Amino acid sequence: MTAHAMQRRVHDAHVLDRTELAPDVVLLGVHAPEAARFTKPGQFAMVMLPGGENAAVALGIYEAHGDRVSFMFFVCGKRTHDLARLHIGDRISFYGPLGNGFLLDDVHSGDVAIVAGGVGIASVLLPAQALIARGVTVRLYYGARSAERLVDAQRFADAGCEVHTSTDDGSHGYHGYISDLLASASHTPTLILACGPTPMLRATARVGTERHVPTQLSLEETFACGVGGCWGCVVPLTRTSAQAPSFPPIECDGSDVVNARICAEGPVFWAHELRW
Amino acid sequence: MTAHAMQRRVHDAHVLDRTELAPDVVLLGVHAPEAARFTKPGQFAMVMLPGGENAAVALGIYEAHGDRVSFMFFVCGKRTHDLARLHIGDRISFYGPLGNGFLLDDVHSGDVAIVAGGVGIASVLLPAQALIARGVTVRLYYGARSAERLVDAQRFADAGCEVHTSTDDGSHGYHGYISDLLASASHTPTLILACGPTPMLRATARVGTERHVPTQLSLEETFACGVGGCWGCVVPLTRTSAQAPSFPPIECDGSDVVNARICAEGPVFWAHELRW
Amino acid sequence: MSVDLRVRIGTLELPVPTLTASGCYGYGTEFEDFLDMRSVGAVVLKSVTRKPRLGNATPRLVHTPSGMLNAIGLQNPGIDWYLDHDVAKFAALPWKVIGSVAGFAVDDYAYVCERLAARPEIAAIEINISCPNVAHEGETFACDPHLTEKVVRSARATTDKPLIVKLSPNVTDIAAIARVAEAAGADALAVINTVRGMAIDIDARKPRLGNITGGLSGPAIRPIAVLAVYEVARAVKIPIIGQGGIETATDALEFLLAGASAVCIGTANYADPRVPEKIVAGIREYLARRNLRSVRQIIGEANVGFANSYQKEGDEG
């Protein structure tokens, strides 16, 4: 029995609310009291499809409060298209909460920059709220393709974040990449948390290195199981990382790194421990 | 360009109403004025699935009036399960109307028995209505597994049919098969029309033969294209039938029958011309 | 910018690279009410045999996850009747038709090929040496390099029209069979025919298909087909007509990038008869987005070891 045995389970829920935040961006609130209670910031769930025949979809847990958790997703393929067809009252099951979330146990003060790109926003509301509740200053750097896709930014402002935005097309905020906006900020944070597309994460990691700011990245890769059972979602990690999976300490395939499972050892890693 | 070129087409419709007539029996009204206008009794449509990746589902056109046609279906597999997830307002496309429907051009008087088993009911409302409008007497013999599954019988009574029912479990009407009820009827009809599962159709055909009543059967087989393009849905027919497809008049594979496509040459055939 | 969608299969020029698959689309007339038929570069006709055939017992179709099994069993009126009653009608059709020939012995193929190819209504000939639905007989040709060689060589001798050989995925090494077909004179390869499969009715406790086994088609097999095209494209220089589960422009583009010069759409027509139209529109958009002027520029682009120099040569003409 694993340590999280009491917290992680299959939840048979139903849809409480459904909002189209933008074309092809859906926010789905579901009734799942236990998930709401046990979710830690940065964890995700595997959301099962009504019809079966395809793997569940990995989605960050966006909100977790009272009896409700929510998922925010971008319709980009068959499975998210299928989820987008759900209506209020429809049944929906998921398993979770999964993964280790952001590594925030020791963060009780300071000044945190949260960098979110596109759908990455879905994994950073809970960390933002948790940090603010602890009295930490949170600046959100939020980039998207266009103004229309900068969904739900107001929620972060309401939560007490200082919100900085960028768009690829210049239709709102800074015209360019969000990592460039972060790089050009006069202020140096004490910690960076980031979630978004891989190029954005790499750029953010570079900013962290240059400015000597410890940086946590929530990585994305195609998932199958979401629980460490298939080894499909790996990222190369230094063997000395506390997150490195148990593996022979000798050279393997001529390499001194080890492939860690993003779903099980992550999804959040320290940028300086990645060897990607 | 085929003769029916003006009538058959792809219809991009939306769901007007959705009723669960019984557990796993759905009635879906859709907005499709042209289909409503051109559908002949006993025709069907190929209803496309929202997600693609599977063939369209052959469904009888249940009602056709004004701007609305409806489909009544039993949730029995993946595709009908998917259709059952449609809600009011959702878009739905189908192609049709297809097939030749019942052969009613010469029926202006007399006394018609319509035999429907299970989901076969979905293909016989329009013929019942058409015949009653012409002053023909219509007796409906309607069988189902249980009372609960005898859906929408009242509609036929309201339309002016004399309704006889049977259930396999005796929970309503005659306890037994509907074809047995037909066989035991004191009255001999001038024409029998039937739609339902194959064993029921065979039994109905036997009643027709014994009583010397011309009998039309609307057949079912798994469809792929629904338009005669794949030769997947055949039934052996005597070569001399007016519905026999163009084929060499010589012996083929040692047989004097020809495989007719249910979707294109049918779905309705004269029972005495089948060689099944 | 208008984009050029023409491709060549041997000497046959097609206005668009989207064909409909043999046995799936009748003569085209069955579907013409539902789409703009200019999106169909050619209709590959149902396979015809020497003698008339009733085909297999029903059920002939089973729906499976993202696909279907079929076991039609080559129902057709035989080449004599076909020439007298059907072929003449093709001349009136505004789209090109490609004949398809099946058989049970080497000289069946040669005989039917020769008679069919002689007709001006027929733009090209495909030989189906890979039908999985005729009691194992039909398939053996494409599963055996020696038989493939014999059939292709003898069919080749009967006609100068473009000769397309349709390969089976049910082999250990499809590239090896492809090389044999090329060496024996094929002008093009159709890759792939259906994958052998079966479904069982747990209540009746017997196989669902009248024929017991059938051929799996539809999106389910697309990854298998893309790989087959990718591997064959590295092995031969003649053009490939990719097929197997193509439903969207993205799917069609996967095949073109893997090395196919054209694609066939079969099962997806039953999910939505407008699929060919949507695919052509989608390919146009993709090319425009990439500022390319011809679809021929992308053939084999995702295939590093792409052997086919044919398409580019053809381009100069």
Place this chain on the structure above:
Amino acid sequence: MSVDLRVRIGTLELPVPTLTASGCYGYGTEFEDFLDMRSVGAVVLKSVTRKPRLGNATPRLVHTPSGMLNAIGLQNPGIDWYLDHDVAKFAALPWKVIGSVAGFAVDDYAYVCERLAARPEIAAIEINISCPNVAHEGETFACDPHLTEKVVRSARATTDKPLIVKLSPNVTDIAAIARVAEAAGADALAVINTVRGMAIDIDARKPRLGNITGGLSGPAIRPIAVLAVYEVARAVKIPIIGQGGIETATDALEFLLAGASAVCIGTANYADPRVPEKIVAGIREYLARRNLRSVRQIIGEANVGFANSYQKEGDEG
């Protein structure tokens, strides 16, 4: 009436006929929070090799219609580390585990087999001679009767534990390979491993998988797998563990009726981790509905030429 779900694979008795597939289910602990693990007859472990392996570059997974492609590339810590750090933990697990062995040369298999089989924690050994994701090397064994014979014979010599040989569907005639494996001493056959496939990213214009090609699994391949089981069951007398796209009790029953003595569930666990539980419940219901007392009574029922007399003999014991 309580129904008996026990089946035997060689001398190994399983409480239920539902196993989880190699490489898909970790050690079982990853999933135990989500279902009643008594519905898992045994966990087939991820394949282990002689030397440690980092596995393939990412992406290693692609979702496809009703299935997925994977190319993990046998990431594992190597047999030495595995024996020292992992195997001891298995003793504490309340479910049975079956070891899986992969290799690149005949004596790799024998070496790893011998060392693994010597451990009491391991209930049986499966040899994976059909992994499609290691640069073609791995697969050649199951694609070549001669190599199959050698590998199986040498693995057989190392242990008396039940030896399961996992076959590849990527062959012209799987029944022929099955016969060779049986003759070489296999106690059971696992049918099938994944089907080779590929997907292309049309924007990046290259294959989606880091390894270029991968193995297709999930419901998409079920009809292919059912047929393979059906054909193998007619060719051999040893038990078969069916797998490939099993997601519901109906699916599992298809395999049992086709001639499998047990089934593995792989990809479907990712659609719903309760699948094993649901399948066991569904099999129970099916047997009760038919008034049967044992699942062994239905094995091969839909397969007229079913050769396997094993299950029935075993029944007497």
